[in-house]
Amino acid sequence: MPFYTLPLWVQLGAFFLAINAGMINVLGQVTVLHQSVSHMTGNVSMLAMAVIQWQPAAILYLFLVTLSYVIGSFYSGLILGNSQFSFSRLYGIPLSLVALLIFLCWLLLPYFPRYALLWACVAMGVQNAMVSHYKGTIIRTTHLSGVLTDLGLALGYRVRGLEAEPKRIILHLLILIGFFIGGLLASLIYPLLKLNSFLVPAVLSLTLSILYWGIYLRYRHHQN
Secondary structure (H helix, E strand, C coil): CCHHHCCHHHHHHHHHHHHHHHHHHHHHHHCCCCCCCCCCHHHHHHHHHHHHCCCHHHHHHHHHHHHHHHHHHHHHHHHHCCCECCCCCCCHHHHHHHHHHHHHHHHHCCCCHHHHHHHHHHHHHHHHHHCCEECCEECCCCCCHHHHHHHHHHHHHHHHCCCCCHHHHHHHHHHHHHHHHHHHHHHHHHHHHHHHHHHHHHHHHHHHHHHHHHHHHHHHHHHC
16 A cells, blocks of 8 residues: 555544653653653763762662653564554554553552652653554654654655655654644643543553454444
8 A cells, every 4th residue: 555545534533642752741741750751862961970879769760761651662563463554454453552551650659659760761751652653654653753764854855855655754744733732731630630641542542443343344344
């Protein structure tokens, strides 16, 4: 299936997953620890600083944050078996797992805030690894470095007079806008709901899982 035939529901799925990640990352930042949970670059840099300054507690925690993200990706790989997008894969399972992990984070936050966020890190690892590639395009829904790089490349290609697939650009723009909207939503709801704000992305993940199961079952029905 060429990239230009990528279904609208897949593009919308990436958009809403980016909203989900944008919310989780802002909520991680505004809670007591001000911890980034949807991308690990800054956390690894902070880990390096903690090692040089020899802060054992920070070293342990930042190591666990990074490890939790890797464990989430591990679960996604174990469940799906391939990072290439395919209608036949059971994406509803990792989506349900993301919802459960965020729910566990919400459940533990009032009592163990430092380690409750580790569950959110696992959730973001699961989500980000669900679909990593489609027709040569790297798809990431929990951080924007790759998205911004690809958008910049596409702009450079256009200025040079080369072709850049419009659907590919639209997909990256949807992820960028979705992540930003997620951040806005989290910033708006946190003053009202406080820690209960984590239930919003949990419900969103569960809703996406249910919607996907409906699409998957319809696809299987047509295949048979």
